[in-house]
Amino acid sequence: xxxxxxxxxxxxxxxxxxxxxxxxxxxxxxxxxxxxxxxxxxxxxxxxxxxxxxxxxxxxxxxxxxxxxxxxxxxxxxxxxxxxxxxxxxxxxxxxxxxxxxxxxxxxxxxxxxxxxxxxxxxxxxxxxxxxxxxxxxxxxxxxxxxxxxxxxxxxxxxxxxxxxxxxxxxxxxxxxxxxxxxxxxxxxxxxxxxxxxxxxxxxxxxxxxxxxxxxxxxxxxxxxxxxxxxxxxxxxxxxxxxxxxxxxxxxxxxxxxxxxxxxxxxxxxxxxxxxxxxxxxxxxxxxxxxxxxxxxxxxxxxxxxxxxxxxxxxxxxxxxxxxxxxxxxxxxxxxxxxxxxxxxxxxxxxxxxxxxxxxxxxxxxxxxxxxxxxxxxxxxxxx
Amino acid sequence: xxxxxxxxxxxxxxxxxxxxxxxxxxxxxxxxxxxxxxxxxxxxxxxxxxxxxxxxxxxxxxxxxxxxxxxxxxxxxxxxxxxxxxxxxxxxxxxxxxxxxxxxxxxxxxxxxxxxxxxxxxxxxxxxxxxxxxxxxxxxxxxxxxxxxxxxxxxxxxxxxxxxxxxxxxxxxxxxxxxxxxxxxxxxxxxxxxxxxxxxxxxxxxxxxxxxxxxxxxxxxxxxxxxxxxxxxxxxxxxxxxxxxxxxxxxxxxxxxxxxxxxxxxxxxxxxxxxxxxxxxxxxxxxxxxxxxxxxxxxxxxxxxxxxxxxxxxxxxxxxxxxxxxxxxxxxxxxxxxxxxxxxxxxxxxxxxxxxxxxxxxxxxxxxxxxxxxxxxxxxxxxxxxxxxxxxxxxxxxxxxxxxxxxxxxxxxxxxxxxxxxxxxxxxxxxxxxxxxxxxxxxxxxxxxxxxxxxxxxxxxxxxxxxxxx
Numbered sequence: 001x002x003x004x005x006x007x008x009x010x011x012x013x014x015x016x017x018x019x020x021x022x023x024x025x026x027x028x029x030x031x032x033x034x035x036x037x038x039x040x041x042x043x044x045x046x047x048x049x050x051x052x053x054x055x056x057x058x059x060x061x062x063x064x065x066x067x068x069x070x071x072x073x074x075x076x077x078x079x080x081x082x083x084x085x086x087x088x089x090x091x092x093x094x095x096x097x098x099x100x101x102x103x104x105x106x107x108x109x110x111x112x113x114x115x116x117x118x119x120x121x122x123x124x125x126x127x128x129x130x131x132x133x134x135x136x137x138x139x140x141x142x143x144x145x146x147x148x149x150x151x152x153x154x155x156x157x158x159x160x161x162x163x164x165x166x167x168x169x170x171x172x173x174x175x176x177x178x179x180x181x182x183x184x185x186x187x188x189x190x191x192x193x194x195x196x197x198x199x200x201x202x203x204x205x206x207x208x209x210x211x212x213x214x215x216x217x218x219x220x221x222x223x224x225x226x227x228x229x230x231x232x233x234x235x236x237x238x239x240x241x242x243x244x245x246x247x248x249x250x251x252x253x254x255x256x257x258x259x260x261x262x263x264x265x266x267x268x269x270x271x272x273x274x275x276x277x278x279x280x281x282x283x284x285x286x287x288x289x290x291x292x293x294x295x296x297x298x299x300x301x302x303x304x305x306x307x308x309x310x311x312x313x314x315x316x317x318x319x320x321x322x323x324x325x326x327x328x329x330x331x332x333x334x335x336x337x338x339x340x341x342x343x344x345x346x347x348x349x350x351x352x353x354x355x356x357x358x359x360x361x362x363x364x365x366x367x368x369x370x371x372x373x374x375x376x377x378x379x380x381x382x383x384x
Numbered sequence: 385x386x387x388x389x390x391x392x393x394x395x396x397x398x399x400x401x402x403x404x405x406x407x408x409x410x411x412x413x414x415x416x417x418x419x420x421x422x423x424x425x426x427x428x429x430x431x432x433x434x435x436x437x438x439x440x441x442x443x444x445x446x447x448x449x450x451x452x453x454x455x456x457x458x459x460x461x462x463x464x465x466x467x468x469x470x471x472x473x474x475x476x477x478x479x480x481x482x483x484x485x486x487x488x489x490x491x492x493x494x495x496x497x498x499x500x501x502x503x504x505x506x507x508x509x510x511x512x513x514x515x516x517x518x519x520x521x522x523x524x525x526x527x528x529x530x531x532x533x534x535x536x537x538x539x540x541x542x543x544x545x546x547x548x549x550x551x552x553x554x555x556x557x558x559x560x561x562x563x564x565x566x567x568x569x570x571x572x573x574x575x576x577x578x579x580x581x582x583x584x585x586x587x588x589x590x591x592x593x594x595x596x597x598x599x600x601x602x603x604x605x606x607x608x609x610x611x612x613x614x615x616x617x618x619x620x621x622x623x624x625x626x627x628x629x630x631x632x633x634x635x636x637x638x639x640x641x642x643x644x645x646x647x648x649x650x651x652x653x654x655x656x657x658x659x660x661x662x663x664x665x666x667x668x669x670x671x672x673x674x675x676x677x678x679x680x681x682x683x684x685x686x687x688x689x690x691x692x693x694x695x696x697x698x699x700x701x702x703x704x705x706x707x708x709x710x711x712x713x714x715x716x717x718x719x720x721x722x723x724x725x726x727x728x729x730x731x732x733x734x735x736x737x738x739x740x741x742x743x744x745x746x747x748x749x750x751x752x753x754x755x756x757x758x759x760x761x762x763x764x765x766x767x768x769x770x771x772x773x774x775x776x777x778x779x780x781x782x783x784x785x786x787x788x789x790x791x792x793x794x795x796x797x798x799x800x801x802x803x804x805x806x807x808x809x810x811x812x813x814x815x816x817x818x819x820x821x822x823x824x825x826x827x828x829x830x831x832x833x834x835x836x837x838x839x840x841x842x843x844x845x846x847x848x849x850x851x852x853x854x
Contacts, residue, residue, distance in 0.1 A: 019675045019788055022698055023689050030682060048686040090678035091685055120678055149683075 027085035030062075031148030033096040033133035034072065034109055041101075041108075042068040043075035044134040045087065046148050062146040064138050072112040089116065093152045094124045095170065096133040096189065102219065102226035110174055110224070124155050124187070125170050127219050127226065131191040136213045138199040139191065142206060147213070154215055155187060163245035164235050165215055177224055181335015181352045185238055188216040188229070222329040222353065230323055237320025240313065241279065241332045243268040249288065252308045257291030261309050263367065272337045274345055276360040279317070285309060286371035293380040302369050310365040317363050330356040386411045386475035388482070392463060407432045409477045410445070418470035420489040427451055428472060428485055445476060446483055453486030465543055492517065498600045501765050503639045510600040515545050515619040521602040522549060526609060530554075536567050538581065542574035545619040546581065554612040554845050559809045563614055563627060578618040578625050585616075585627065588806050592775045594768035595808040597626040597633050604638040612844035628808035628844075630815050632828045634769045635659065645831045652829050655763050662760035663773050666703050667780035667792055669753045673699045675788025694744040700785040702746050706754050707781070709736060711774065714758070811843055823848075 031046030044066035065082060069075035080087050095113070097106060113119050128136050137147050144150035159165045168186045176184035193211035218235040220228050230238060239245050249262045263283040271278040287296070287305075294301050324331050330353055339346040349355050389404055389411055396402060401417040410432055414424065427450045435448050446454055457463065458481060463473055470488035495517065498510035511518045519533055530552040537543045546567060550560055563585065570584050578598065586595045599605060600622055605615050608626045616625040626633075635655045640648035672680055673688065680688065695702055713732050720728060740746050757777070764770045776799060783791035806813035816825040824841045826832045839848045 020786075021674060021677075022692075023673050023677060023685070024692050024695075026677065026689070028686055028689060030686075048689070088677070091682045093682055118678070 021086065025085055026088035027083050028091055029087055029089045030091055030146060031094045031096070031137045031151070032089070032092055033066075033098075033128070033137045034101055035098045035133050036100045036104070037068065040068040040070060041072055041075050042066055042134065043072055043079065044137055045076070045079055045089075046137045046146065047083070047087075048146060062140075064134065066134055072109055088118065090118050090120055092119060092123045094126065094148045096126050096128050096136050096151075098128050098133040099226065101133075102127045102186075102221075105224045107224045110177075113170065114174065121170050121174075123170050124152055125168055125173050126151065126155070126215075127186050127188045129188040129190045129216055129219075129229070131195070135191055135195050135199075136189050139195065139211050139213055140199065141209050141212050151189065151213065154213075158215060159244070160246045163239045163248040164217075164232065166218055166235075166239055166242065166244050176333070177221075179333065179336050180339045181330060181337075181346065182333040183223065183329045183331045183353075184221045185218045185230075185242075185331050186221065186226075188219050189213045190216045220324065220327055220329055220331055222327065227329055228323070228327045230320070233316055234320045234323045237316035237318070238324075238331060240266075240268070240281065240317050241320060248283075248313075250285075250309050250312045252305060252312055254290075254294060254305075255292040258289075259287065259291065259294075259305060260289035261285050261305065261369065262288050263309070263313075270334075270337060272334070272341050274338065274342055275358075276362065277334050277337070278362045278364065281313065281317075281363065281365045281367075283313075283366070284368050284370045287369065287373055290378045293378060296372055296377050306367050306369050309369070310367045313365045313367065314363055321361055325357045328353045328357055334359060334361070386477065388460070388475055389413050391460075392467070392473075395464070396467075408435065410474055411477075412472050412474045413467070414472040414487060415467055415470070418468065418489055418491070419472060419487045420470075423487040424472055428474075428487065445474065449483070449485055451485050451487075455484050457482050457484060465537075468543075495521070501599060501601050501604075501637075503601075503637070503642075506639050506642045507601075507603045509602060511602060511605075511617075511622045511624055513620050513622055515547060515617060518602075518617050518622075518624065519547060519549065522606060522609070522615070525602060525606040526551070531609070534560075534564065536564070538567065538570050539572060539574040542576070544575040546575070547617040549609065549615040549617060551609055551612070554610070554840065554847050555614055556612065556845060559628070559844075560614055562809060563616070567616075575618060576620070578616065578621040578623050581616070581618065582625060585625070586808065591802065591806055592768075592772035593631070593803065593806065593813070594634070594766060594772065595627075595629055595806065595813070597629040598623045598766060598768070599626065600624075601638055607638055607641060611841050612847075628811040630808075630811055630813050631803060632814075632816065634764060634766050635829075637765070640831055641834070645833045648831045649829075652831060656829055658760035658763040659773070662757050662763075663777050664780060664792065665753055665757045665760075666707060666777060667784040667795075669750070670700050670703055670781060671784040671788045671792055675784075688747075688749060691747040691749055695747050696744070700781070702750050703753065703781065706736075706740075706746050706750050707757070707777075710754050710758055815843055 027045075028048045029045045030048050033044040033046075035042040035044070044064050047063050047065060049061045049063055065079050067075050067078035067082070069078050076087065095109075097109060101109065113121065126136075136151070139147055141147070141150050144153060155165055155167075159167050165187055166185050168184070173184045173186060176182045190213070191211065192214055193209065195211050197210040199211075217232055218230045218238055219226050220230060220238075236248070240248070243266075245263075245266045247262055247264055248266060249260060252259045252261060263285040266281070266283045269280045269282075271280070290296070296302070335346070335352040335356060346352070392413060393402055393404075399415075401415045402413060403416045404411060404413040407429065412424075412428065431448055431450045435445065446456060455466075457466070460482075463482060463484070466484040467473055470486070471484040472487045474483040474485065476483075492512050492514040495509045495512055497508045501510075509521060511521060523531065528551065532550060532552045534548045536546050536548075538546050548560065548563060548567070566585055567581070570581060572580075575581055582596055582598075583589060588595070597604075597608070605624055605626060609615055613629075614627050616627065618624075635652060637651075640652065673692075677685060692699070697705070713728070713736070717725065717728055737751055741748050741751065761770050761773060764773065776795075780792060780795050783795045785791075787794070804812070804814050804818050812819060815821055816823075816828050821843065823839055824843070826837050827841075838850050840850060842848055
């Protein structure tokens, strides 16, 4: 028994708390931005400051520390020279890359994040469209405690509710680069307003923010390089073809005004053959807003708008396909589907992206309007 | 005066409570501290005075005493046991036979409500210090001639009656014999409470987990008797021991059987959850805060970091300080008279809870952790069980302080191995989970309705079928 006791004691002592670190000694990094300036990477880290307590509700405040270096690693080590705590990137929730880096290729940044044992690789990746990546981490908004939270929550919420934003988590992004016959897309951020004012702490108490970041259209990648930006319509089309849509709203013309229809229970099925992809889209919908005077009780009217919605959806997807073919990048992963079904055929192809431009893609949409909301008729029709 | 009386008085050191008297060639002696003067005057004196045939006293005296409990003894040494138990000892001139007559003084409180194991629904009575009353409380519930009660006297000086109660055709004979054998081997000065003989009955004494159920509730004792367990009642102790006990028994309450089984199942699941919470929470907190921060959600992590920013101690010390303080507070609360309870709660709630945070000694989350831990501990009414949990909680805390989550995993393994290796009277401690026993899992973490539970636990008895379901 004594022997066992001593062995236990020594086991405990010789392990020497290999991983021990008090929470107070960590600088919790929640966001990371990478810019490219003067042939050097400028890395900015958004650090949640646990030590500084807000008087009222103990909200942690944030600081952005940045430093530059020839490599990402060097830049981060340079930041830690100016930080009294150990940088802790396990809780990284968003990484913002500047447009230059995206165009030059994101592989060096990805490599660091994939290799780093602390990184949990479950964060979002966005591209800063019209501004320095650093600035999107610095803008404080009233609704979220810190900018990284603002961006991640924004992506999480709108991704489900709109279909304009893709679920570009880091894992997802990297796996698409690694897959054969697949290319990633990413979300982008634009900065609106006066950025100089936006970085002040007082900004959180204001009811109208002087600056804020907004999610914008998708960026199309070819391997690890950004090759172009989609328009809003194209973004919706891309997400529809990726099946990355839960709720989608469609604005349909009627006389001189519009009818707004949302589709829910969106389902997509791809039929794959060597030179042809058939996409079957099935969705149910409801009417959200009627701007003109139409008779909703007439089944024919409903049918007309079902047709119109189907056409609108086809239009979105066609636009997306045209764009992708124009940029010669298969962001829909059709190459991968063909590779999985006909591996030998795929291996004999020289360049899939070239073949992709000639691929036939048929789109069938089956849309059903099942609900008119809580109002049976239009207001105008009910007055009569 | 009978010569023996003088000798007895000498042997008792002429203690002040000895009373003696002579009537008609008959002398008697008793101890007034344990005997009832009324009984002696009313029955003994009257019956002695009424005796007419003085010549053949030794033949007739026993038949003429108005008392149901009369014995003739010849061994002088036995007299002392009877005297100290409240008997009156009669001597007849020129005779070497002695007659003892029961004249006990009632030195017990009455049957009261159980204070340590309260129930909402169910019988309210509890065992007392009187052995006969305790056996009565059981007999009252089980009117079966198969309820057998054996008795041994243990303790060289206390000569305490220890009764073994079991239902003859249910309880395993070899278990009864094993217990009797163990009890007969006990050779100590005295037994004051049933807790004193437990050490002699349990194997694996190094383990902190209890292997006998201690209860004040006669209804719980009877439920266990009917299942084939054996009950040990000790004179002067309101707590009876139930053998053999397994881990699962400590998470049961007799109330479970009186409520709807589906609701009882829910409370039993809660008790199991409480067991894991109370044993693991502080260790888990330390592991997450100092080793595995990546497991804490983002926002909580930042909130925790800002809560801890004021505290100068390592998390481990912080938790340890507070847990030790709380344990001392609890210990003090049990020992102290109820009068000082109010000041205790003020100190506990205000000073330790609120002021410690404001002073920057501990972070608020640690108070939550310790509070959850101790609330969940209160689920266990058995003191030994909660002490064992307390001990293992400490082991968990120390191992995680060095190794993080790996410590929790390895100590959990050790704990499971330890528990699985325990047994009482050939009953595995983790039954019905290990080994898995389909027959009694119906009355463990889940409780199926009584009409579906038609078999007795098969590890306790060969007579499995309950009557009425045959």
